[in-house]
Amino acid sequence: MPHSSDSSDSSTFSQSPPPSKQDSSDDMRKVQRREKNRIAAQKSRLRQTQKADTLHLESEDLERQNAALRREIKQLTEEMKHFASMLSSHEPLCSILTSPLPPPEVLYATHSFHQPHISSPRFQH
Numbered sequence: 368m369p370h371s372s373d374s375s376d377s378s379t380f381s382q383s384p385p386p387s388k389q390d391s392s393d394d395m396r397k398v399q400r401r402e403k404n405r406i407a408a409q410k411s412r413l414r415q416t417q418k419a420d421t422l423h424l425e426s427e428d429l430e431r432q433n434a435a436l437r438r439e440i441k442q443l444t445e446e447m448k449h450f451a452s453m454l455s456s457h458e459p460l461c462s463i464l465t466s467p468l469p470p471p472e473v474l475y476a477t478h479s480f481h482q483p484h485i486s487s488p489r490f491q492h
Contacts, residue, residue, distance in 0.1 A: 458464055
């Protein structure tokens with residue numbers, strides 16, 4: 368006798384077995400792993416945001432320092448130009464620069480670089 372299509376269909380397709388303890392514990396592990404992963408990703412994003420904020424604040428601070436140093440350079444350059452101008456206007460009038468320099472012995476003869484001997488009883492032999 369030929370088999371009916373209904374009976375063959377029911378024999379080839381079996382129902383899935385009821386969930387076992389192993390399947391439910393695997394599902395729990397997956398859920399826990401996903402939750403831990405979600406928390407780790409959230410913490411990672413928070414650290415990245417904090418790092419970006421820190422770098423932004425540091426960048427702003429460095430920009431302020433840079434601007435202050437540029438102002439100081441400009442001020443010192445102006446001061447240097449002023450002193451160079453004063454020197455160039457003074458040079459033609461300076462008697463020290465126009466006269467020949469005396470020998471070093473003359474320059475240092477008036478200065479005493481040596482201490483006089485101490486005549487304390489402690490230092491006598």
